[in-house]
Amino acid sequence: MAVDTDTTAVDARGRLRQVPVQELVLPIVIIALIIVGVIIRPGVFLTSDNLLNVLTQASITGIIAIGMTFVIATGGIDLSVGSALAAASIAGGLLMPYGSWMFMIGALAMALLIGAINGAAIVWGKVVPFIATLAMLTIARGLALWMAERTPISLIELDILQWFGSGRVLGIPVPALIFVIVAVVGWVVLNRTTFGRRAVAVGGNRSAARIAGIRPGRVIFAVYVLTGLCVGISAILLSGRLASASPVVGNLVELDAIAAVVIGGTALTGGKATVTGTFFGVITFGLIFNLLNLLNMPTEIQGVVKGLLILVAVALQRRD
Amino acid sequence: MAVDTDTTAVDARGRLRQVPVQELVLPIVIIALIIVGVIIRPGVFLTSDNLLNVLTQASITGIIAIGMTFVIATGGIDLSVGSALAAASIAGGLLMPYGSWMFMIGALAMALLIGAINGAAIVWGKVVPFIATLAMLTIARGLALWMAERTPISLIELDILQWFGSGRVLGIPVPALIFVIVAVVGWVVLNRTTFGRRAVAVGGNRSAARIAGIRPGRVIFAVYVLTGLCVGISAILLSGRLASASPVVGNLVELDAIAAVVIGGTALTGGKATVTGTFFGVITFGLIFNLLNLLNMPTEIQGVVKGLLILVAVALQRRD
Amino acid sequence: MSDASGPLLEVRGLVKDYPGVRALGGVDLTVTSGQVHCLIGQNGAGKSTLIKCVSGLVEPTAGEVRFEGDLLPVGDPNASIARGIATIYQELDLVPHLSVANNVFLGHEHKRGPLLNRAAMHRETKALFARLGDEGISPTAEVSTLRPAQQQVVSMARALSHSAKLLILDEPSAVLDDVEVEALFGVVRRLTAEGVGVIWISHRLGEVGQLGDVVTVLKEGRTVATELPPDTPVDTLIRHMVGGRMEALFPDRGPSRDTTVLEVRGLTRTPDVVDASFTLREGEILGLAGLVGSGRTELLRLIYGLDPVQSGEVEVGGRRLPPGRPDLAIRAGLGLAPEERKSEGLWLDWSMVRNTSIADLSRFRRGPFTDLASERRDAARHLRSLNTQPDAPERAARLFSGGNQQKAVLARWLLRSCRVLLLDEPTRGVDVGARSEIYRVIADLAANGIGIVMVSSELAELLGFCHRVLVMREGHIVDELDGATSTEEDVLQSAVPVHHTTKAG
Amino acid sequence: TEEAQQPEQPQEPAGQQNTQAQQPGGVSGRPVKVAFSAPGADHGWLKAITDNARTAADKLEVELILTEGTNDSAAQVSQVESLISQKPDVLVILPHEGGPLTPVAQKAMQSGIPVVNVDREFSTPAAYRTWIGGDNYGIGKSAADLIANELNCQGNVVEIQGVAGISVTEQRTKGFTDGIKRCNGGIKIVASQPGDFLPDKGLQVMETMLQGQKDIKAVYTHDDDMAMGAVQAIRAANREDEMFITGAGGSKDAMNLIAEGGLYRATFLYNPSMSGSAVSLAKLIAERKGLSELVEPEVPSYIELPATTVTKDNVASVQQLGY
Ligand SMILES: Nc1ncnc2c1ncn2[C@@H]1O[C@H](COP(=O)(O)OP(=O)(O)OP(=O)(O)O)[C@@H](O)[C@H]1O
Ligand SMILES: Nc1ncnc2c1ncn2[C@@H]1O[C@H](COP(=O)(O)OP(=O)(O)OP(=O)(O)O)[C@@H](O)[C@H]1O
Ligand SMILES: [Mg+2]
Numbered sequence A, B: 001m002a003v004d005t006d007t008t009a010v011d012a013r014g015r016l017r018q019v020p021v022q023e024l025v026l027p028i029v030i031i032a033l034i035i036v037g038v039i040i041r042p043g044v045f046l047t048s049d050n051l052l053n054v055l056t057q058a059s060i061t062g063i064i065a066i067g068m069t070f071v072i073a074t075g076g077i078d079l080s081v082g083s084a085l086a087a088a089s090i091a092g093g094l095l096m097p098y099g100s101w102m103f104m105i106g107a108l109a110m111a112l113l114i115g116a117i118n119g120a121a122i123v124w125g126k127v128v129p130f131i132a133t134l135a136m137l138t139i140a141r142g143l144a145l146w147m148a149e150r151t152p153i154s155l156i157e158l159d160i161l162q163w164f165g166s167g168r169v170l171g172i173p174v175p176a177l178i179f180v181i182v183a184v185v186g187w188v189v190l191n192r193t194t195f196g197r198r199a200v201a202v203g204g205n206r207s208a209a210r211i212a213g214i215r216p217g218r219v220i221f222a223v224y225v226l227t228g229l230c231v232g233i234s235a236i237l238l239s240g241r242l243a244s245a246s247p248v249v250g251n252l253v254e255l256d257a258i259a260a261v262v263i264g265g266t267a268l269t270g271g272k273a274t275v276t277g278t279f280f281g282v283i284t285f286g287l288i289f290n291l292l293n294l295l296n297m298p299t300e301i302q303g304v305v306k307g308l309l310i311l312v313a314v315a316l317q318r319r320d
Numbered sequence C: 001m002s003d004a005s006g007p008l009l010e011v012r013g014l015v016k017d018y019p020g021v022r023a024l025g026g027v028d029l030t031v032t033s034g035q036v037h038c039l040i041g042q043n044g045a046g047k048s049t050l051i052k053c054v055s056g057l058v059e060p061t062a063g064e065v066r067f068e069g070d071l072l073p074v075g076d077p078n079a080s081i082a083r084g085i086a087t088i089y090q091e092l093d094l095v096p097h098l099s100v101a102n103n104v105f106l107g108h109e110h111k112r113g114p115l116l117n118r119a120a121m122h123r124e125t126k127a128l129f130a131r132l133g134d135e136g137i138s139p140t141a142e143v144s145t146l147r148p149a150q151q152q153v154v155s156m157a158r159a160l161s162h163s164a165k166l167l168i169l170d171e172p173s174a175v176l177d178d179v180e181v182e183a184l185f186g187v188v189r190r191l192t193a194e195g196v197g198v199i200w201i202s203h204r205l206g207e208v209g210q211l212g213d214v215v216t217v218l219k220e221g222r223t224v225a226t227e228l229p230p231d232t233p234v235d236t237l238i239r240h241m242v243g244g245r246m247e248a249l250f251p252d253r254g255p256s257r258d259t260t261v262l263e264v265r266g267l268t269r270t271p272d273v274v275d276a277s278f279t280l281r282e283g284e285i286l287g288l289a290g291l292v293g294s295g296r297t298e299l300l301r302l303i304y305g306l307d308p309v310q311s312g313e314v315e316v317g318g319r320r321l322p323p324g325r326p327d328l329a330i331r332a333g334l335g336l337a338p339e340e341r342k343s344e345g346l347w348l349d350w351s352m353v354r355n356t357s358i359a360d361l362s363r364f365r366r367g368p369f370t371d372l373a374s375e376r377r378d379a380a381r382h383l384r385s386l387n388t389q390p391d392a393p394e395r396a397a398r399l400f401s402g403g404n405q406q407k408a409v410l411a412r413w414l415l416r417s418c419r420v421l422l423l424d425e426p427t428r429g430v431d432v433g434a435r436s437e438i439y440r441v442i443a444d445l446a447a448n449g450i451g452i453v454m455v456s457s458e459l460a461e462l463l464g465f466c467h468r469v470l471v472m473r474e475g476h477i478v479d480e481l482d483g484a485t486s487t488e489e490d491v492l493q494s495a496v497p498v499h500h501t502t503k504a505g
Numbered sequence D: 001t002e003e004a005q006q007p008e009q010p011q012e013p014a015g016q017q018n019t020q021a022q023q024p025g026g027v028s029g030r031p032v033k034v035a036f037s038a039p040g041a042d043h044g045w046l047k048a049i050t051d052n053a054r055t056a057a058d059k060l061e062v063e064l065i066l067t068e069g070t071n072d073s074a075a076q077v078s079q080v081e082s083l084i085s086q087k088p089d090v091l092v093i094l095p096h097e098g099g100p101l102t103p104v105a106q107k108a109m110q111s112g113i114p115v116v117n118v119d120r121e122f123s124t125p126a127a128y129r130t131w132i133g134g135d136n137y138g139i140g141k142s143a144a145d146l147i148a149n150e151l152n153c154q155g156n157v158v159e160i161q162g163v164a165g166i167s168v169t170e171q172r173t174k175g176f177t178d179g180i181k182r183c184n185g186g187i188k189i190v191a192s193q194p195g196d197f198l199p200d201k202g203l204q205v206m207e208t209m210l211q212g213q214k215d216i217k218a219v220y221t222h223d224d225d226m227a228m229g230a231v232q233a234i235r236a237a238n239r240e241d242e243m244f245i246t247g248a249g250g251s252k253d254a255m256n257l258i259a260e261g262g263l264y265r266a267t268f269l270y271n272p273s274m275s276g277s278a279v280s281l282a283k284l285i286a287e288r289k290g291l292s293e294l295v296e297p298e299v300p301s302y303i304e305l306p307a308t309t310v311t312k313d314n315v316a317s318v319q320q321l322g323y
């Protein structure tokens, strides 16, 4: 997936900046986790089955995190993704009688709508992203419960949908595959299209962006819609995996996604974003979760260990 | 509680700036909520009993929100307060056999410790606040579950503690009273002490603060410890109210506290803070919860209505 | 459509009201192709607002802007850009974490299909730098790693990338040293020769005579004089600007005393500052000259303890300062007015009072509380003593002009009654009127025994009233000159490296 | 690796156990390997679940792999997948939500690992070999019966629910509303709000209900821990004499209060010992045995534990079951 920005890491005097070290931290952490995994659960951890399992698990949050990278690049945040995931699943679920494709259309439409409302509230309603999407967190969850009448919708009859959740292509689980595709497309969009450059520009210096003729409002609106799209894709994969649409899924997905993005190196203040970093961040969390589970750690110890690992990983990346 | 900033709201030509309108939005929203309450639940809503009840309920989140105001003033955020609340309660609970005062010491010590670790991770570990406190969110919850062995600790024998939770002074519930006291002290500290000024200075322009002789690291460390103190007080009141220490309390308190602070007018980017606003923000949320519950609305509708109310309140405050 | 013989840009009756402030009150301006039109005026006169109306960044309240005879749509930066109006704004307008090439082509990227054509953008960026005579900047470098002067060049390249017919430069020389300004003149002359019209805004009135073809003076949002010839005497220009006569620009040098107040020995942080030593006496004004990037700012930061030193020490009044502790430096009597006023000196949303009192809050402590009344009183007194205009100490700093903002920073150190004041480019972006006031304040401070170290990129002001001038070159202090008797030539001779061919690091 | 582990019995790969005929001794030579997946243990009841499973496993000398996760179905699916990849003899699943965990359980069944479903039921019987669980609907029903009897089918009742949208909550609500129908409207549910199984939320909700409702005869809550918060609210409002409260689950604290008599009138067992039983069942299934007291040679496919009503009268007999 290569390096994200096309800036060299050499400063005015030709000295190497410390950035590369930072960018290497996550891969190193990942390798360390894998080594630990091999040592403590030999024969279980390092199987292609288990690693694909990690990737599949990571895919739901991961796809959302890719969208979130763009939101955070503009200096925003989207706290509503978890509830939006539930609302999208249920919206699709209501169309269940019409088949898998209608499910997908419904889920995507709901997710895009939520993204668009977020964007509109932020851009035209001038509500700060944190609050706008926090309100949406509450609204979307309410909507999901209301539409579902509080009970999960079984999707056991939707074969195509279930293929998206648990099918395989050349031995690779479909969600894992789609996650990788989304990550690659996200990388290209961020680094190789005007839209990506503009999202970073708006986050880095909004007035500079305006001066350059960019319309920041449009870009900001677009990143929330983009995240909506990612949520929609995730909702399809998740519902397929669960063969049911539940109004209570997606709890705290927002924090996991944001954490992955930030650990990856995207600045919460905006103006600096890396999809590669996000990808590694998602994988790191996936591995931590997988390892702690393989070790059968009780929840409370998992919490402590996970928190400490996050701290260590980020402290290693600290600047200078 | 008067106006928070002592800059006059009059512009160059003596006309009133639009700022006061913004500052009046929350009081207006509060009055509107009260009017709605009176209309739909006459005789129930507007009783001193119910209003004191709102204040009492708001006190747990409210006290934390006052501390959070300082954290956000420096441009930081503290996501760990909810779990810290649980961890502090349990730490106190473990000292339960030694009486109420030991409970309080235990709770305060744990809360301060968590605040100090947050501060240290941010200042010396150079981890961004969002991530440092997100990690602590996980760690503190794990710690609480682990210390409590996952079961609540009954505090039914601690009379003094219970007085803090449900006693009354001159008819006013103790938690409500303490909340008001904390708010007043918070206001004074923010607006009338060197520390408060420095916290805002660091948030507003960190490098200028350094040049003016402020040591930003210390100030930042201090605001997290201060929030820890607030969490400790909240933990005492909550445990007294519940007559038990439970490792699962405090769920999502962080989001409520942050939302109250931001709705109140404190900028998430730092450098601008108002304790009065936070107080009103907390009361607004308290009233919304109270009203929706008195109306016995189903959860899902509550979610939607609450979210919409937040959006409307903030959109009204938007700057021109 | 376009009328070749008519003026390039015609501004008629332009009005811009901000809430409570009339920034422009009916401005007229005519710019012709191939000419450099100098726009001068005091801080807050409305120069930047005027050009922002032209460039579409700000929507005027009334009035019209015609470009090549056609009415320009208002409030649409894209329309202005598309018609060939390129603007370099006063505030650096780059995106820090994007590459140089991305910044240059921001908003009008080259594409190949849906993707960016990076090769083409790099190639053209290189070509633009060549045209600007500055080939030392890599198109792939991240803008945040560049020095301000280099960033200025990137802004220029961006303006040129639009194949502009009208180029607007808002105080481009503020961050440049004399050598770089000269290079920029060359670029502008080449462009005008190609038929481009130029609006040049500057507070350095000397530039008017060197570069300009016509001069317009703005005062309080109105055109007070226009179409002045470039050889108009500076005195006349100043009279138009301030609306009256002005006393001598530079105050007299007072005597300096014999007591040493600051001693710097062997201060080093390679490669920016190497083995810098000097002493400063009470009441002395010591100038620090040098090209941009010669290490002057870094030297002040090292003295003040803002950056870690590798070796060397600083003594104030005979006592050694612990390194890396600005708070203790302040306690020992040091004060710093930083180079980046807005980003390092001020809280723009705070009142002037708060900006003034911030370095000495404990003075107003009564018990645990801050005594706001005496804070206000003392701060206002010092602001007033500097003749801060307008006299509204409770107003937010953002609403004051650059020169008056600078006074708040100075008042901060007056309040703190420090012994040594380190001033980094104290007059950058400050108009002549305010400049002479600031000079006077500095001279007054010195007369009261305060030692002053003043960094400036304008040799005229260093030689105008400093006792001594130290010249820095590539991190070394290479020369010491007497302020009264030396000439700009003398300084430049020491400041410019012998091998100086390009400006690149 | 599998063949390597059991060279003595190469003719019997683990994957076909449940389809083969009964064969005493089962996987002789090594202990039965049971994998247990539970949702995040952030609640007293769930802690008791995992504790009981561990105790049972120790007693029965079963190798137990126990994982707990977060309260998120997607995460639990991932856990179960990890467990499947460890090739246990039997899989025990207490799903966060029945429906969403169904496909992965079915996958396990298809790959030859019998699944014991605890508590929240999968949406198709094809996803489990045996289900064992409490009776959520029965809890609501029993609570309705108790309240109807105590109030003689007359009076206002408020309900504090669990987490909205999960089957436990919805069934406990449904059982209750169905149960009070026999009073023909004599008992009215005047307020019903979720308390998310959390004591602090229970406290807040109850406080507000006390403001809104001036006449409450009984409080029906979905959970003992959460009810503790409600108890505090009622006490603080000095309205203990006006009403009584019921819980659900069977926590120690609740049973103590019931034994005291007064406000806390009853709870309804939803006994976490079911996880221990599930492990026993898992062992029996792996060894292809039946329940010794039954005539049938195999473990039944559906075992519902009764929602025993615990009141002051019988609390002594069940107190040792409290968690
Ligand atoms: N966004 C704004 N809101 C309110 N007032 C403004 C704004 N921008 C400029 N002004 C006011 O308009 C007036 C003109 O400002 P402008 O920046 O055009 O001056 P200028 O001549 O460029 O000054 P300088 O030499 O300091 O750059 C000033 O009084 C300024 O305070
Ligand atoms: N942002 C930066 N990135 C890399 N190097 C820098 C940066 N800023 C300054 N430098 C280097 O630090 C050295 C000292 O710069 P310093 O700012 O002290 O010089 P100066 O004489 O004050 O010039 P200026 O007028 O630009 O402030 C210079 O050699 C310059 O190349
Ligand atoms: Mg200007």
Ligand SMILES: [Mg+2]
Pocket: C296, C297, C298, C339, C424, C455
């Ligand atoms: Mg400098």
